Amino acid sequence: MxxxxxxxxxxxxxxxxxxxxxxxxxxxxxxxxxxxxxxxxxxxxxxxxxxxxxxxxxxxxxxxxxxxxxxxxxxxxxxxxxxxxxxxxxxxxxxxxxxxxxxxxxxxxxxxxxxxxxxxxxxxxxxxxxxxxxxxxxxxxxxxxxxxxxxxxxxxxxxxxxxxxxxxxxxxxxxxxxxxxxxxxxxxxxxxxRMSFVIDTVRKSYLFYVSDLSFVASQYIDRYLVTLFLGIKAAGIYFLFWTVANATTTFLGLVLQQKQRPLLIQAFARGGLPAHRQLAWRFMQISAVATLALSVAITSAFQVALPWLGQAALSGHLPVLWLIVTGMAVRYMADFGAMALFSSHEDRLMTITNVVSVIALVCAQLVLLPTAGLHGAGAAILLTSTGVLVWRYWSLFGSAARSRSDANPDTAASLGA
Incomplete structure (x- = not known):
């Protein structure tokens, strides 16, 4: 508690x-x-x-x-x-x-x-x-x-x-x-x-570096593009709505992923890919339900309290708020897929999906921001996150039914307890 x-x-x-x-x-x-x-x-x-x-x-x-x-x-x-x-x-x-x-x-x-x-x-x-x-x-x-x-x-x-x-x-x-x-x-x-320790570690972790740079760029580059195309005030509106959406994903990251990550790592180490997939599938379902419920609750509460801020410019952008929240919710579920890939040592695939994600996001923002304004910023997140989510989950679970049927059902359950 x-x-x-x-x-x-x-x-x-x-x-x-x-x-x-x-x-x-x-x-x-x-x-x-x-x-x-x-x-x-x-x-x-x-x-x-x-x-x-x-x-x-x-x-x-x-x-x-x-x-x-x-x-x-x-x-x-x-x-x-x-x-x-x-x-x-x-x-x-x-x-x-x-x-x-x-x-x-x-x-x-x-x-x-x-x-x-x-x-x-x-x-x-x-x-x-x-x-x-x-x-x-x-x-x-x-x-x-x-x-x-x-x-x-x-x-x-x-x-x-x-x-x-x-x-x-x-x-x-x-x-x-x-x-x-x-x-x-x-x-x-x-x-x-010892600089040799650093060099040796970097050689082993260069995939993580590329993946991390791509991941963090996909999370934060949008606010810089919004500033570039729409100005600093529009960036303030976007960041406020992004903060509402991020409140959900941050909380879920602390409550769920903090515990899920080491359990998935242990599941792969002890039971191999079948046990990892079984546990990841269960965690994914829990994450999806929690993401939907918390996103709706926090965004609805913020919308009710919005007039108190005294910023009239915000009230005319409520569809943008819900679009960004939806996009961020899908992104969180896609990020769970990245964590599952990481914990099963699929480092190369995780890196490739992160790189493609940021490239796709930048391209979508460059097309949609000039034509659709802040609506385009939210739509770009939703479109790219949906594509990456489908890709990662197919990689994780596309052939998982046979593996799960072969796995001992008690293995993953004991690891997730």
Whole structure:
């Protein structure tokens, strides 16, 4: 119950923050915030070169000593890149007069990068309470402090103050991680950094890197294309509606996929492809029902509360809201297919579907945005996600009936318990 409450708080806080910006700032500021959060998602994927997925997958069964040693090598490499990015941002602010908010943004991105690693690390190690407690501090606690202060003190209603508060939340979450895992053999962090470890890991994880870049681009490139074709205010409208839809998928990711991922990995390791397919089929059905119910509930509640925002431009775009929500729901189910491919070691197929997905999305956006505006943005998500969903599920279950009939029905059931 406590874990569920923290997951709901994270989802609700991020949703509330977008509402807060739309109400107390303006849609243009919300558009800038949306572009910044896109960067917070894209940059870590670009920096980690796919290594995180390989390390987190092996973390399920790795010994602590080996795990900590691998983390030291990986985080040392990542930290060096962010130090360079921070130096570039600082020099740009001094020499070229670039807004200092970019320094804050780079620091936030770094802590979000490590924070996401920590979340998946602890989740895969079955430490769900610790993972979600740290995620709560990083994704909800600072928002709960910042928003009342910004309401009371109007001078704090700026993106600079918001990112500063976000940075403090990241710092506190990392301190909490250090305390909760203080019994781990951290002396390995005193060891020498070996670039050979990074090179060897990158060679093994290049497919993850290509897949991750494609996946994150398919998730976030649309807001940049909306800004390019329709302007920053339209991007604010789009991001707000995207946030409503994303609230559903984020919550389901925390509630369902966090537990499903390690169970699917274990099912494949213990029972092979038949046990994995059987468990994936059951998880897929659960995910579909939950996605439909939660999407309708959250979107209906938002539509009822929409007049309170005081943004008249939003009321004329309700069909866009439902179109985006539908597209995001289909995308979530397609993403479940990607997770099932990943957990069954179908890395190449997962990568190919991710690459095709982002190419198809960009092409659809380039055609539909100039002709259909925000409706085109939602339609592009729906069309491309539907195609990828069909492709992945056919790959997973197209020939699964025979395999499931041959499998022991008790194997998957025991793994999913």
């Amino acid at each position: 406590m874990v569920m409450s923290m997951r709901a708080a994270v989802m609700g806080s991020k949703f509330a923050l977008a509402i807060f910006i739309a109400h107390y700032l303006d849609l243009s500021s919300l558009g800038v915030y949306g572009l910044a959060t896109g960067a917070i998602a894209i940059v870590p994927v670009s920096v980690n070169i796919g290594m995180n997925h390989l390390l987190m997958r092996t973390a399920v069964n790795a010994g602590l000593q080996d795990l900590v040693h691998s983390l030291w090598q990986y985080w040392s490499f990542v930290s060096a890149i962010y130090i360079l990015l921070l130096a570039i941002a600082a020099v740009s602010a001094v020499v070229f007069g670039v807004a200092s908010i970019w320094i804050l943004l780079v620091a936030v991105i770094y802590l979000e990068h490590v924070g996401n690693d920590v979340f998946y690390l602890l989740s895969n190690r079955q430490h769900h309470l610790a993972a979600n407690l740290i995620a709560f501090v990083r994704g909800a606690a600072w928002i709960a402090i910042y928003m009342p202060l910004a309401i009371a003190f109007p001078d704090m209603r700026t993106l600079s103050c918001l990112f500063a508060a976000w940075l403090m939340g990241g710092v506190v979450s990392m301190m909490l991680f250090a305390w909760l895992c203080r019994s781990w053999p951290w002396k390995a962090f005193a060891g020498r950094f």
